Ligand SMILES: [Mg+2]
Ligand SMILES: [Mg+2]
Ligand SMILES: [Mg+2]
């Protein structure tokens with residue numbers, strides 16, 4: 001069975017990217033108290049590859065995942081791709097269709113289910129703006145990917 | 150130029166679906182104070198059509214959009230479809246691929262840009278669970294669609 | 299080398315579905331003079347299967363393709379699917395996402411290239427409306443699929 | 448309610464890209480008489496970004512849309528993307544899958560519905576060829592995107 | 597590092613669905629000797645849900661996965677969806693676009709990497725025919741999905 | 746009617762890419778005896794265009810298809826794209842989403858149906874690995890595309 005959605009791993013990841021600056025510390029504490037490890041960061045580009053790379057690099061450097069284990073990298077990679085589906089809503093393309101993103105990202109790892117045998121899962125949340133490569137011609141966008149690890 | 154992301158229309162919509170029960174009233178107040186109108190609701194189904202219908206019906210009944218104007222219905226419809234891309238992450242299918250959703254939804258309408266000429270926009274946020282049609286075999290999912298109205 | 303685009307097989311198919319009633323006879327004559335055979339028809343449904351079926355049935359009944367040859371059915375089928383991508387623009391879904399179509403269709407067959415060795419090709423054109431299952435809440439849509447036969 | 452499809456905004460956009468040279472002036476007159484403003488142009492590339500850019504630039508330069516208003520740019524952008532779905536039929540990719548396009552485009556703006564409250568809409572039509580980057584190894588392709596503005 | 601591709605988990609899954617009847621016992625032995633557990637079966641339908649269900653049911657009944665653990669079901673589910681992408685090649689739809697499949701499937705579980713820390717993975721392979729719901733109007737199709745478990 | 750699946754054109758193409766080195770000659774003989782012509786090769790890249798190009802070039806150089814006939818190139822091209830859907834499982838992207846492939850490919854041509862009027866068909870099979878651009882962080886992948894020629 002699942003723990004309460006009140007402290008879900010996905011909700012935690014989303015709250016980390018949605019938190020305004022004065023809310024961030026409190027949000028971090030709550031996520032830590034729920035037993036999750038996490039990293040957060042920012043990335044902006046017309047090049048999707050750089051977005052994927054920024055998230056992978058942060059998760060590796062901050063030891064959210066073990067970069068020597070492919071199963072962990074594979075879990076993270078598919079969670080990133082799923083989050084990008086939410087950000088791009090149809091075709092996972094940025095510069096190729098003349099748009100750019102400015103995103104905050106979070107990667108959260110932990111045990112979201114009461115049954116310990118369900119083991120660890122990973123959530124990737126993205127929030128920011130997507131639009132033309134001209135300041136202000138953009139609207140908000142978000143995405144969430146979740147995977148077992 | 151855009152208003153601060155602190156009170157973005159997309160963030161408002163996301164906060165309405167992410168709010169835990171004791172946070173909901175405060176969230177609603179904040180969204181109203183930002184000048185947005187909104188409705189919230191719940192829907193769960195293996196049938197995508199019912200999910201689309203539930204959101205459209207709520208937005209019409211609660212007068213977030215004017216159902217007699219196609220341009221408003223069209224704006225809402227594409228925002229719903231974009232949000233569903235985030236929920237389904239690849240193929241906008243539920244029962245056809247043997248999965249079901251239980252979602253909270255919000256529809257938020259208002260003027261998110263400082264320049265009044267940008268007029269009104271609409272945001273549709275979804276948050277909940279997606280998974281097999283067996284209780285507990287599910288994980289969180291989210292989606293956000295934004296459109297000018 | 300290709301014949302002039304002035305009398306392309308795709309343009310012919312599109313003109314057959316775009317022609318207003320007083321233009322239709324002239325359009326038909328032009329398409330026949332270009333050496334193409336064709337059929338036209340109408341179909342409307344929330345059920346994509348019925349749309350595919352209506353086009354296949356018309357093309358078989360009017361002997362545009364030989365229904366006993368799979369290679370001809372296969373050529374037609376993929377041309378229909380490609381045309382439906384243009385009509386649905388992202389996810390080839392109708393009723394599942396609560397929308398319906400009212401379409402005119404044409405299937406055109408012939409030799410569009412000067413080099414006779416290029417043989418026969420088939421074009422499927424669709425034009426009509428797509429929208430909510432409520433009269434008037436709809437806009438125009440089109441699609442074109444082309445395949446060698 | 449919708450005006451007759453005889454003078455639909457989508458049909459107008461399609462006719463502008465389908466018109467042979469001797470038909471173009473008459474087509475332009477008809478579109479103007481229907482109360483629409485429009486621009487037309489040509490673009491060819493293996494790089495999708497250049498296709499999007501060519502259409503956006505033409506629409507801005509010829510004042511079909513107001514480039515300072517994001518809501519207008521947003522309406523145009525999604526109409527372009529929808530038209531590209533019809534052109535690419537599955538994956539919105541050109542050079543990445545070793546194909547190129549040579550396209551005529553039109554952008555048409557105006558009020559396609561009898562009810563004035565429906566306001567302005569925009570249509571983007573594309574017609575031309577898609578194929579290998581070798582002259583003659585190509586077939587026709589089309590796409591139509593429509594949006595409220 | 598990966599074990600030789602000669603005995604890859606994906607190749608094993610593919611060989612199980614490709615084996616002709618007189619080759620099947622030998623193929624099964626080879627897969628078992630490579631240390632993998634597996635199940636095989638057949639499914640045919642215009643209804644994608646039945647295809648997904650048949651594979652899930654076989655994998656549960658034959659104890660390839662533990663149906664009480666969501667992480668195992670989740671791993672299997674995404675591997676099935678990935679395999680279906682190969683079978684459908686573009687839109688994960690069957691009856692909705694008037695086509696049907698007749699498929700052999702295999703689900704293989706085991707440790708495909710030399711590094712034991714990589715743990716268990718799952719492969720789902722599909723092979724059979726796809727086409728119109730008329731005997732003989734069909735061609736072959738295949739798909740492979742792989743996931744960590 | 747179809748020939749036995751035992752010697753299907755798709756199965757032949759798959760067996761050519763799956764064969765271990767000591768099995769390759771026997772597989773080639775079997776495919777030739779079934780009356781098919783074929784070519785095989787290897788390609789690896791983060792750039793999808795190079796993958797498409799490698800397959801097209803091999804098929805042209807080894808005279809599996811006649812590069813001067815667009816209908817043959819068109820048949821091959823769509824078969825390649827369909828095979829790539831199986832390899833990429835959702836979005837036909839490699840480097841853009843920070844992944845790379847190492848693939849064996851085969852292109853097989855011949856008459857797979859008993860009825861000679863069904864004429865020639867083409868099958869493209871791909872098998873290899875997909876993953877991060879780091880050695881070992883990869884899993885197997887496959888794809889099959891079939892088209893009439
Ligand atoms: Mg999942
Ligand atoms: Mg947008
Ligand atoms: Mg083509």
Ligand SMILES: [Mg+2]
Pocket residue numbers: 223227437593594
């Ligand atoms: Mg629309």
Ligand SMILES: [Mg+2]
Pocket residue numbers: 074078742743884
């Ligand atoms: Mg994978």
Ligand SMILES: [Mg+2]
Pocket residue numbers: 372376735891892
């Ligand atoms: Mg086919």
